Amino acid sequence: MIPVKFDYTHAETVDEAIKLLQESGGEGKLIAGGHSLLPLMKFRLTEPGVLIDISRIDQLKEVKKEGDRMIVGALMTHNEASKHPLIKEHVPLLADTVRQIGDLQVRNRGTIGGNIAHADPAADLPAAAVVLEAEVIVQGEDGEETMGIDSFIIGPLITMLPENSIVTGISFAIPPAHTKSVYLKYFHPASGYPVIGVAAVAGVGADGNIDYIRVGITGVGDIAFRAESVEQTLLGQKPSKALIQQAAKLAAEEGEMGSDLFASAEYRENLCRVYTERALSSILL
Amino acid sequence: MAIENRKVTVTVNGQERSAEVEPRKLLVHYLRDDLGLTGTHIGCDTSQCGACTITVNGDAVKSCTMLAVQADGAEIMTVEGLGTRNELHPMQQSFWEEHGLQCGYCTPGVMMAMIGLLKENPNPSEEEIREGMEGVICRCTGYQFIVSAVQKAAKIMAEANEKNDQKVAASQLVGEGNL
Numbered sequence: 132m133i134p135v136k137f138d139y140t141h142a143e144t145v146d147e148a149i150k151l152l153q154e155s156g157g158e159g160k161l162i163a164g165g166h167s168l169l170p171l172m173k174f175r176l177t178e179p180g181v182l183i184d185i186s187r188i189d190q191l192k193e194v195k196k197e198g199d200r201m202i203v204g205a206l207m208t209h210n211e212a213s214k215h216p217l218i219k220e221h222v223p224l225l226a227d228t229v230r231q232i233g234d235l236q237v238r239n240r241g242t243i244g245g246n247i248a249h250a251d252p253a254a255d256l257p258a259a260a261v262v263l264e265a266e267v268i269v270q271g272e273d274g275e276e277t278m279g280i281d282s283f284i285i286g287p288l289i290t291m292l293p294e295n296s297i298v299t300g301i302s303f304a305i306p307p308a309h310t311k312s313v314y315l316k317y318f319h320p321a322s323g324y325p326v327i328g329v330a331a332v333a334g335v336g337a338d339g340n341i342d343y344i345r346v347g348i349t350g351v352g353d354i355a356f357r358a359e360s361v362e363q364t365l366l367g368q369k370p371s372k373a374l375i376q377q378a379a380k381l382a383a384e385e386g387e388m389g390s391d392l393f394a395s396a397e398y399r400e401n402l403c404r405v406y407t408e409r410a411l412s413s414i415l416l
Numbered sequence: 417m418a419i420e421n422r423k424v425t426v427t428v429n430g431q432e433r434s435a436e437v438e439p440r441k442l443l444v445h446y447l448r449d450d451l452g453l454t455g456t457h458i459g460c461d462t463s464q465c466g467a468c469t470i471t472v473n474g475d476a477v478k479s480c481t482m483l484a485v486q487a488d489g490a491e492i493m494t495v496e497g498l499g500t501r502n503e504l505h506p507m508q509q510s511f512w513e514e515h516g517l518q519c520g521y522c523t524p525g526v527m528m529a530m531i532g533l534l535k536e537n538p539n540p541s542e543e544e545i546r547e548g549m550e551g552v553i554c555r556c557t558g559y560q561f562i563v564s565a566v567q568k569a570a571k572i573m574a575e576a577n578e579k580n581d582q583k584v585a586a587s588q589l590v591g592e593g594n595l
Contacts, residue, residue: 133440134440135440136419136439136440137439137440138420138439139422139439139483139485162486165481165482165483165486166463166481169481169482170481173461173462182439182483184485184486210475210536233551234466234550234552235529235533235536235548235551236463236466236477236529236532236551237463237478237551239477239532240477240478240481240482321464
């Protein structure tokens with residue numbers, strides 16, 4: 132399969148990328164690893180007139196810790212992120228999640244920024260992004276702005292990325308040191324995409340009660356969501372099997388279950404319960 | 417809009433190659449059709465099966481999901497770069513000895529994916545090898561013999577590295593006048 136003809140150019144800096152986007156008159160599309168974009172282009176589902184390769188902008192490959200947040204450059208590949216010492220130490224959920232994306236070849240090319248900017252409803256990373264209260268750092272014609280993940284990804288493959296802008300990095304909240312985390316998914320055996328993916332961070336305080344809890348679910352509908360009813364049921368309580376079972380029943384509450392070729396809405400709702408229970412049990416019991 | 421070809425310079429199996437290519441040309445087509453390196457196979461063409469796996473700057477990559485223009489400046493290795501008929505690479509030797517293939521269609525991609533895996537993790541457990549193979553599909557072997565082949569290759573390569581390290585250490589000692 133061969134994409135339709137397009138022109139190709141590359142940017143050495145973020146400013147140059149923005150300039151090239153402006154010059155393309157709406158025809159330009161940024162490419163980093165290309166593992167979301169190229170398959171779509173080969174199927175001719177998208178036909179950008181010009182590809183602007185940003186993969187050589189080295190400043191977008193950095194990771195830095197700023198206070199209680201971890202700023203990950205948009206061009207960091209999934210494989211690099213899964214092995215990065217700062218990420219492993221401070222946001223292990225992120226390392227665990229990206230390690231489960233696709234396969235090694237895909238993780239060698241796919242990038243954190245590209246994954247978020249593509250906003251695939253079946254992607255793994257958004258589950259961790261909602262749990263880690265991600266903020267998307269965007270550079271545009273009028274400078275830099277930061278958008279919460281919920282106001283950035285607003286639908287399947289739909290983001291609020293302004294015109295002629297580039298995602299330069301993602302900022303993740305570093306959970307408290309006493310917490311544990313997990314990303315658990317049930318993937319479609321052919322594609323590897325999650326039919327459901329549950330990301331969770333939980334901590335138990337000195338009094339034996341849950342004092343920190345975040346649960347995010349991806350893959351079951353148009354968009355990843357925080358399972359807030361589950362969180363509210365657990366917060367302040369002493370962890371037990373019965374409590375987790377009771378909370379997990381509410382896992383689908385905030386989401387809209389999709390129904391498609393792979394799974395019915397009823398089945399997905401059940402998966403929400405089962406995988407939330409398993410994920411929480413693994414870190415709380 | 418007239419679309420110009422772009423100049424791409426890559427090092428393929430140690431040899432520098434330069435060409436003017438259409439931006440939409442996939443790397444796998446450049447390797448097969450322009451350079452005649454047909455050891456890299458096209459299977460699914462949708463970045464699932466891994467038959468087209470090569471290494472780009474040492475990392476295993478599916479060459480059906482990369483444009484030739486994206487590879488500009490890169491070091492590429494295809495299965496042809498592994499060994500020669502007379503001197504097989506340990507990966508090839510092990511696939512032969514352990515029967516790591518039947519029809520052979522997936523084999524070049526599997527070997528290159530495993531070269532990429534061993535670069536990440538030179539001493540993988542059986543489970544890690546199986547996990548590392550999630551990006552390749554073999555419809556013949558049931559994978560068991562491939563796993564055995566990769567285990568053997570990893571062992572041979574680790575031993576060779578150890579010998580090499582000893583040689584380097586010895587030559588450094590000689591250099592320092594300690595031997």
